[in-house]
Amino acid sequence: MSKGVTPKTENYSKWYTDVITKAKLADYGPVKGTMVIRPYGYQLWENLKDSLDYEFKQTGHTNAYFPLFIPKSFLAKEAEHVEGFAKECAIVTHSRLKNNKDKTGLIPDPDSKLEEEIIVRPTSETVIWSMYKKWINSYRDLPILINQWANVVRWEMRTRLFLRTSEFLWQEGHTAHSNAEEAEEETLKILDIYRDVVENVLAIPVLYGKKTEAEKFAGAETTYCIEAMMGDKRALQAGTSHNLGQNFAKAFDVKFQDVDNTEKFVYATSWGVSTRLIGALIMVHGDDKGLRLPPNIAPIQIIIVPIYKTEDELEKIKEFLTPTFNFCNDNQIRYQVDERSKISPGYKFNEWEMKGVPIRVEVGIRDLENGNLTIVRRDSSEKIIDKVEKLTEKLDEILQSIQDSLFNQALEFQQQNTKKVSSYSEFKSQITSGAFIDCGWDGSSETESKIKSDTNATIRCIPMDQNINNLKCIYTEKPAKYQVIFAKAY
Amino acid sequence: MSKGVTPKTENYSKWYTDVITKAKLADYGPVKGTMVIRPYGYQLWENLKDSLDYEFKQTGHTNAYFPLFIPKSFLAKEAEHVEGFAKECAIVTHSRLKNNKDKTGLIPDPDSKLEEEIIVRPTSETVIWSMYKKWINSYRDLPILINQWANVVRWEMRTRLFLRTSEFLWQEGHTAHSNAEEAEEETLKILDIYRDVVENVLAIPVLYGKKTEAEKFAGAETTYCIEAMMGDKRALQAGTSHNLGQNFAKAFDVKFQDVDNTEKFVYATSWGVSTRLIGALIMVHGDDKGLRLPPNIAPIQIIIVPIYKTEDELEKIKEFLTPTFNFCNDNQIRYQVDERSKISPGYKFNEWEMKGVPIRVEVGIRDLENGNLTIVRRDSSEKIIDKVEKLTEKLDEILQSIQDSLFNQALEFQQQNTKKVSSYSEFKSQITSGAFIDCGWDGSSETESKIKSDTNATIRCIPMDQNINNLKCIYTEKPAKYQVIFAKAY
Numbered sequence: 009m010s011k012g013v014t015p016k017t018e019n020y021s022k023w024y025t026d027v028i029t030k031a032k033l034a035d036y037g038p039v040k041g042t043m044v045i046r047p048y049g050y051q052l053w054e055n056l057k058d059s060l061d062y063e064f065k066q067t068g069h070t071n072a073y074f075p076l077f078i079p080k081s082f083l084a085k086e087a088e089h090v091e092g093f094a095k096e097c098a099i100v101t102h103s104r105l106k107n108n109k110d111k112t113g114l115i116p117d118p119d120s121k122l123e124e125e126i127i128v129r130p131t132s133e134t135v136i137w138s139m140y141k142k143w144i145n146s147y148r149d150l151p152i153l154i155n156q157w158a159n160v161v162r163w164e165m166r167t168r169l170f171l172r173t174s175e176f177l178w179q180e181g182h183t184a185h186s187n188a189e190e191a192e193e194e195t196l197k198i199l200d201i202y203r204d205v206v207e208n209v210l211a212i213p214v215l216y217g218k219k220t221e222a223e224k225f226a227g228a229e230t231t232y233c234i235e236a237m238m239g240d241k242r243a244l245q246a247g248t249s250h251n252l253g254q255n256f257a258k259a260f261d262v263k264f265q266d267v268d269n270t271e272k273f274v275y276a277t278s279w280g281v282s283t284r285l286i287g288a289l290i291m292v293h294g295d296d297k298g299l300r301l302p303p304n305i306a307p308i309q310i311i312i313v314p315i316y317k318t319e320d321e322l323e324k325i326k327e328f329l330t331p332t333f334n335f336c337n338d339n340q341i342r343y344q345v346d347e348r349s350k351i352s353p354g355y356k357f358n359e360w361e362m363k364g365v366p367i368r369v370e371v372g373i374r375d376l377e378n379g380n381l382t383i384v385r386r387d388s389s390e391k392i393i394d395k396v397e398k399l400t401e402k403l404d405e406i407l408q409s410i411q412d413s414l415f416n417q418a419l420e421f422q423q424q425n426t427k428k429v430s431s432y433s434e435f436k437s438q439i440t441s442g443a444f445i446d447c448g449w450d451g452s453s454e455t456e457s458k459i460k461s462d463t464n465a466t467i468r469c470i471p472m473d474q475n476i477n478n479l480k481c482i483y484t485e486k487p488a489k490y491q492v493i494f495a496k497a498y
Numbered sequence: 499m500s501k502g503v504t505p506k507t508e509n510y511s512k513w514y515t516d517v518i519t520k521a522k523l524a525d526y527g528p529v530k531g532t533m534v535i536r537p538y539g540y541q542l543w544e545n546l547k548d549s550l551d552y553e554f555k556q557t558g559h560t561n562a563y564f565p566l567f568i569p570k571s572f573l574a575k576e577a578e579h580v581e582g583f584a585k586e587c588a589i590v591t592h593s594r595l596k597n598n599k600d601k602t603g604l605i606p607d608p609d610s611k612l613e614e615e616i617i618v619r620p621t622s623e624t625v626i627w628s629m630y631k632k633w634i635n636s637y638r639d640l641p642i643l644i645n646q647w648a649n650v651v652r653w654e655m656r657t658r659l660f661l662r663t664s665e666f667l668w669q670e671g672h673t674a675h676s677n678a679e680e681a682e683e684e685t686l687k688i689l690d691i692y693r694d695v696v697e698n699v700l701a702i703p704v705l706y707g708k709k710t711e712a713e714k715f716a717g718a719e720t721t722y723c724i725e726a727m728m729g730d731k732r733a734l735q736a737g738t739s740h741n742l743g744q745n746f747a748k749a750f751d752v753k754f755q756d757v758d759n760t761e762k763f764v765y766a767t768s769w770g771v772s773t774r775l776i777g778a779l780i781m782v783h784g785d786d787k788g789l790r791l792p793p794n795i796a797p798i799q800i801i802i803v804p805i806y807k808t809e810d811e812l813e814k815i816k817e818f819l820t821p822t823f824n825f826c827n828d829n830q831i832r833y834q835v836d837e838r839s840k841i842s843p844g845y846k847f848n849e850w851e852m853k854g855v856p857i858r859v860e861v862g863i864r865d866l867e868n869g870n871l872t873i874v875r876r877d878s879s880e881k882i883i884d885k886v887e888k889l890t891e892k893l894d895e896i897l898q899s900i901q902d903s904l905f906n907q908a909l910e911f912q913q914q915n916t917k918k919v920s921s922y923s924e925f926k927s928q929i930t931s932g933a934f935i936d937c938g939w940d941g942s943s944e945t946e947s948k949i950k951s952d953t954n955a956t957i958r959c960i961p962m963d964q965n966i967n968n969l970k971c972i973y974t975e976k977p978a979k980y981q982v983i984f985a986k987a988y
Contacts, residue, residue, distance in 0.1 A: 038572070038628050039616055042565035047644060050562045072540045075532035076649055076665050082528065083595065084604045095595045099606045100618070102589040103653040105573065114574045116589045116615055125606055126529055138528050154537060159566055159649065163593040175566050
């Protein structure tokens with residue numbers, strides 16, 4: 009904590025890593041590409057998980073657990089079926105270690121070579137649909153509304169903590185339905201949950217809409233997404249919800265007997281968000297002093313720093329704070345008292361700022377005489393001094409105000425940096441300096457790929473609300489088929 | 499659900515698997531040795547997890563997440579250090595699939611062969627201690643009280659659902675301390691949490707004590723355990739808490755600067771329980787009609803089966819039940835109404851009995867006239883009929899009574915089948931017919947291993963409360979060093 013972080017404006021990417029390291033959110037694991045989520049970072053994930061899990065259960069979903077290991081043949085099945093199949097994965101080939109003959113170490117025992125290689129799941133569609141085939145016979149078995157909290161692996165060599173790691177944590181929902189309408193309804197219901205939780209818990213404003221054919225999940229008929237603007241004006245895909253149609257049911261031959269006694273293929277959806285959202289949280293709200301956490305996700309909402317020299321003084325301060333403690337307990341406010349001795353208040357202030365705690369309460373002996381409480385808001389650095397009873401009663405309002413203000417700052421930033429452009433040259437210059445571009449697109453994948461190879465920008469989404477009146481394609485100048493958002497993305 | 503389960507007395511092992519399958523707790527995954535935990539089974543795990551997690555957090559622990567992948571060299575380090583190193587594990591050797599030349603399928607790309615093989619964690623001590631080395635410098639960094647909820651892999655070919663699968667879910671705590679006393683205190687504190695949760699939530703009575711040198715975790719100085727008696731009178735290790743002393747700190751060179759400015763090795767503990775406990779839950783309480791779930795773990799505590807012919811009748815029944823619904827809501831009782839049409843009440847009764855729901859409420863149109871409620875206890879099959887207001891108010895008491903009665907039945911069974919024996923021949927005959935044997939042991943590993951090779955019985959634990967007055971070793975007849983519990987185990 010002795011040194012600050014690299015300023016955002018100097019090197020955004022280094023700033024990001026510095027904040028993660030210094031706030032002790034995560035660390036690099038010993039195997040290249042892996043990440044350790046440290047307790048403070050994991051608490052963020054737990055809080056997010058609880059919010060999402062609650063919403064999933066409220067809407068009739070249940071959790072289950074499917075195996076980590078997938079037979080290679082299953083991926084081959086998907087590969088036939090799906091063009092954009094990702095081949096970078098962890099492959100298990102042996103099941104036993106033995107001592108090397110020269111006793112220099114352990115080697116995979118050649119006798120334990122597997123008949124068929126096993127893949128560590130990059131996602132669970134295939135293994136889940138192999139089970140659904142066993143479980144689904146009749147319309148009475150539908151819908152199946154299952155979610156799974158799990159680790160998945162996709163080989164990555166260029167690690168970025170929370171954003172790109174070989175193994176990451178996520179939830180993946182996999183539902184099965186008897187008709188297309190219900191599957192579409194489910195896909196949109198989940199998109200709504202994602203938007204709600206990301207905006208109201210993480211205080212990250214999102215755009216939402218459909219992906220283009222080029223950007224959608226390879227096995228999906230339609231991919232819906234939420235997209236957020238990071239502090240460097242690049243886009244981050246914050247969650248996706250796929251309507252898979254009958255694609256997986258056909259690949260795994262999953263049929264059901266419908267009410268009308270005919271056999272039909274099942275309709276499917278899948279949807280997921282991951283620990284990547286913690287990366288977004290850091291990038292959207294952090295500043296040069298470290299994290300700034302929205303109260304709804306903060307593991308500690310209020311940090312209380314008593315400024316004292318003797319144990320006796322500490323006791324007096326704690327007594328003085330009794331109404332504050334009571335208020336926090338009564339209102340389920342997560343607070344902590346930093347009583348560590350031999351550490352200066354200044355050092356503590358910096359540390360808790362780095363960790364992004366929304367409110368800091370400072371109390372010294374002099375405050376006892378005046379009956380005053382001093383608080384500092386992490387979002388604005390605003391200092392508020394008032395009588396202890398009066399200020400204590402406002403703590404929950406102030407937390408709400410911090411939650412709102414962080415959301416509004418991020419929304420304003422997103423809006424200010426979303427540009428409508430009138431020419432392709434303007435498009436290019438805006439993309440280069442960093443922005444979301446709101447413009448027309450003729451709907452052809454040719455145009456999309458030309459813009460991408462020119463500028464590295466992709467269509468992040470086709471927003472739900474469309475207005476293409478008089479809108480022209482920014483590249484071909486043909487009448488626009490869609491209003492879209494272009495940006496460079498993580 | 500059409501056919502019953504194999505009777506317990508006919509084939510215990512088949513009974514066990516039948517119950518799991520028919521109650522839809524779990525299923526076999528496509529890769530040999532893997533398990534799918536279905537929603538109803540996963541809810542049991544979630545409830546157990548919540549109870550344990552609450553206790554861990556109350557005692558100052560936090561959760562974190564460490565990588566699935568461990569460098570092979572780490573296990574080699576442990577292997578040097580630890581005799582009893584398990585070599586059966588999943589070994590990752592490649593990181594990419596490619597199409598076979600003849601396009602017949604996917605093969606591991608030879609170019610993606612890893613320089614060093616990666617092991618899928620069988621347990622996380624090594625990866626965690628490699629991180630603790632980075633994080634621990636001074637006494638100020640201690641204690642570290644971290645727990646992890648994770649999947650681990652140990653190669654198993656003879657699958658038994660929940661009891662023995664290649665991959666299973668567990669929690670593993672890994673703590674670091676500045677002195678031996680604190681580590682011992684931690685080890686015992688956790689043992690106490692395990693005992694508390696297993697007895698009070700799962701209603702499974704346990705014996706608790708130390709493991710012998712032969713039975714302890716290879717890296718530990720002392721292993722404490724809780725042991726439970728299953729329905730076939732065999733023992734199941736339900737949880738272990740290890741005092742690791744300085745063993746891992748030495749293997750990973752983890753030292754800290756103490757208050758007195760000297761460098762010392764860190765003291766460690768580790769402890770875990772797994773989805774195996776769900777297996778124990780089934781075996782301890784289940785009967786020939788299926789599961790019997792203690793209310794504290796039951797996903798559904800009360801199932802309400804309305805007996806009706808028309809929608810109108812259903813509405814009347816639900817109206818009649820309003821006070822019951824209100825009572826359940828007010829008292830946080832988990833209930834569900836089984837409104838499925840075209841399924842007979844009898845079929846529903848069987849199904850919910852199979853799923854072990856503690857209380858079934860039956861209401862037909864005639865009950866409305868009488869103002870009566872009929873309930874059936876799953877633990878005793880007792881039927882209780884009384885006025886709706888009167889019986890409703892007793893629902894929470896009855897749930898508590900079921901919780902207690904299941905515990906007491908299991909305790910009585912354990913006590914009745916724990917035998918004190920006076921000769922080795924009696925020991926052998928009791929072990930053969932199934933029992934826990936409470937007897938003296940001379941403390942020598944030779945005796946222990948002779949008894950094991952003779953009878954297959956192992957020392958399950960050296961109970962905390964010892965009484966060796968006049969006690970002789972059951973095998974050598976020398977004066978007993980310990981009073982121990984022998985049994986055959988899962």
